[in-house]
Amino acid sequence: MTTKNAGLAKKLGYKNVRAYLEGEPAWSKAGNPTYSMKSYVEKGNIVLIDLRTSEKAVNGRVKRAVSVPYDDLEDRMDDIPRNAPVILYSDDAEEAIDALDDLRSEGFKHVSLVKGNYSGWVHSGGEIVTGAIASTEISWVRILGPGEITVADFKKATDGGDPNVFVIDSRTPDEVAQLGIFKNTVNISLDEIPNRMHEFPKDKMIYVHCSTGARAEMAFQELKKNGFKVKFLFLTISDPICDCEILKP
Amino acid sequence: MRIHPKKIFLLGVLALFAFTGCTTQKSQVPTAVKPATEKVAPQPKDILKGKIAGKSNKAKNIQIIVGKGDKAKTIMLKFNDSTKGLEFAKKGEAAIIKFKMVGNDKVATVIKPKLAKLPEGVLEIKTNELMGMYESSADMVVIDARPASRYAQGHLPGAISIPVPKLKKEQETVLPANREQLLVFYCGGPT
Known part of the structure; x- marks a missing residue:
């Protein structure tokens, strides 16, 4: 896309055109901030966090924001799903950047800031809520992509509550030996899946998981291609929301 | 009882990579289900x-x-x-x-x-140089070439959104009038 647009601009007669090929992922990885659009802060499926003190949040906060003062952020991290897009604001630009760094280094994949922090939001005419904070609970539900299962469905299957599901753990035997395995689950590493397909039930739904969802998705694609009814869990299984029982070796 | 978060988190980080991309996101690429009996032609x-x-x-x-x-x-x-x-x-x-x-x-x-083959006369810019230009408040227009939805989620400071189809359609009307203006295009990584 970068090269296409740069080429178009060049054709239109622009003389100074540069292409930042590494793009947004490299920008974020280098510790730099990204900013979300107002409409996304208002309507996106996000976790919006007010880093200021509770008193300030009571006096006025961005609509839908959860009050998590920066001092409490570390303690509250496990309440935020790792896959959720997280948007932060403060009244201290440095604090917002620090929080962004903290979350990214904890494994959060999509963290951005509100442009101009709280005052920027107010200036842009964004909606404000005032008054007592009824709850600081963080509730976020992933909008599932094709082939994904909910954590609840996955938990039901590993708890043994869904006999029509065959659960595959696609991690390596070494990882399973070290970390344990969920109940009602068979360990068949991604590597072995193509050679062991004949063992899998065609009449059951297959759920695949791994440690983050990356290998599970590969296994999902492979099984789907071969005509299986299959879904996968796109979740870092250490995420506290995945509270499934583990059998230790 | 849960898997110890710290241990598995390290494993997670190794396997994890931002899933942004210039092409369609993974969640938007449904693949056709093939019956198991179908023979795939040898490549x-x-x-x-x-x-x-x-x-x-x-x-x-x-x-x-x-x-x-x-x-x-x-x-x-x-x-x-x-x-x-x-x-x-x-x-x-x-x-x-x-x-x-x-x-x-x-x-x-x-x-x-x-x-990626760069169009003639277009120079690549690396992260460090771009950061330096932000620091020195260089006179530049940063343009996000990804779809508008990706821009909305998170974009570089001060960047404007011009997805490829928009630039194709609206041409120079969405770009600065001054042809000497430095333009920096980016997206979600190499395609």
């Missing part, structure tokens, strides 16, 4: 070009998406200690993989990066 070539969809060091597996749009296919390869250029098999990046068949498996022998 005469021993080279695959496309975007790396995933790599697992533990499983010694690489997935590459070959073809575009509805014809896009995900192909799984194995790799081993003699595979050359493994550092170029990064999720989301374009690569050219040479492979050989070992039994039923495709085993990657050489992986090369598929470098």
Whole structure:
């Protein structure tokens, strides 16, 4: 896309055109901030966090924001799903950047800031809520992509509550030996899946998981291609929301 | 009882890579279900070009998406200690993989990066240089070429959104009038 647009601009007669090929992922990885659009802060499926003190949040906060003062952020991290897009604001630009760094280094994949922090939001005419904070609970539900299962469905299957599901753990035997395995689950590493397909039930739904969802998705694609009814869990299984029982070796 | 978060978190980080990309996001690429009985025609070539969809060091597996749009296919390869250029098999990046068949498996022998060809007269800019330009408040217009929805989620400071179809359609009307103005285009990484 970068090269296409740069080429178009060049054709239109622009003389100074540069292409930042590494793009947004490299920008974020280098510790730099990204900013979300107002409409996304208002309507996106996000976790919006007010880093200021509770008193300030009571006096006025961005609509839908959860009050998590920066001092409490570390303690509250496990309440935020790792896959959720997280948007932060403060009244201290440095604090917002620090929080962004903290979350990214904890494994959060999509963290951005509100442009101009709280005052920027107010200036842009964004909606404000005032008054007592009824709850600081963080509730976020992933909008599932094709082939994904909910954590609840996955938990039901590993708890043994869904006999029509065959659960595959696609991690390596070494990882399973070290970390344990969920109940009602068979360990068949991604590597072995193509050679062991004949063992899998065609009449059951297959759920695949791994440690983050990356290998599970590969296994999902492979099984789907071969005509299986299959879904996968796109979740870092250490995420506290995945509270499934583990059998230790 | 849960898996100890700290331990598995490290594993997670290794396997994890931002899933942004210039091409369609993974969640938007449904692949057709083929009946199991259908025979896949043997591939005469021993080279695959496309975007790396995933790599697992533990499983010694690489997935590459070959073809575009509805014809896009995900192909799984194995790799081993003699595979050359493994550092170029990064999720989301374009690569050219040479492979050989070992039994039923495709085993990657050489992986090369598929470098984006820059239009004539366009220079690449690296992260450090761009950061420096932000620091010195350089006079530049930063343009996000990704779809508007990706821009909305998170974009570089001060960037404006001009997805490729928009620039194609609206031409210079969406760009600054001054043809000397420095323009920096970016997206979600190499395609």
